Amino acid sequence: MQPTSDSREIVRERIFLRLKSKLRGKPARFEQLVLEGLESLADVPEDYETDEERELWFENQKLKLLARRERLSGCMKLDETAQLLGVSVNALYMRISRGNLLAFKEGKEHFVPRWQFDLSTDNQLIRGFDQVLAHLKEFDDNSDTFKNKLLWLTRPCERFDSETPIEAMKKGRIHEVMDYLASIGGGHR
Structure with missing residues (x-):
């Protein structure tokens, strides 16, 4: 029927x-x-x-x-992000295209996870996050790349005492995060 x-x-x-x-x-x-x-x-x-x-x-x-x-959850649209960072939306597009800002597209809108920011730093990202992004960019080999990055960065990991890589970076443990990334080949697990 x-x-x-x-x-x-x-x-x-x-x-x-x-x-x-x-x-x-x-x-x-x-x-x-x-x-x-x-x-x-x-x-x-x-x-x-x-x-x-x-x-x-x-x-x-x-x-x-x-x-x-x-x-x-915890994401902002580009106009909200631009206002938070005090930059233009075009500047955000440039950062995204260069791989210096983690963002993804849903429909016609771009979304930017709020947790990557630390407004007290020069580049307004968590200390060391640009290094992690640069390392992860080397592994952009499929359409699920953003989802893999997001999951890896926001899931607790035993290597970081059950904290997420983001939490570890916020506590200054960037070398541990980078060492772990190198040991697993990009962090897509």
Whole structure:
């Protein structure tokens, strides 16, 4: 049985109402991101014939939305970043293109993780972060590069006493981070 346009609309509305109720009290930016992500759920592929197939498709879309939310948490858009750093958006584009600033693109927007900044330094990055970026840039060999960098930099690591590499760098342990990167071939694990 092919889902009709009406049945897809009913499913879409059901999901929208469920998400909307769970978003009450959440920050407006988070709500906006989830509702934007809902657009990706809008069109269930027509070749899914059973409820089970459609449910699996929706579950997969939900996992993609959760992964997107995790990537975007603690991130700023370019205009916000430019204001924080006191530079132009064009200057940010230059830093991104040169690999001197970690950023990623979602749809038409660029997002910049806030945790990489230390406004007390000359380049406004955590001390040593430029060295880490330069080292990681050597390993840009696939489309998931940003996700790999983000995960590696923000996940606890036994080598750093269960702290993240970012936390270790903030505590001045840049040499340990660089040594570890060299030992594992770029930090994509």
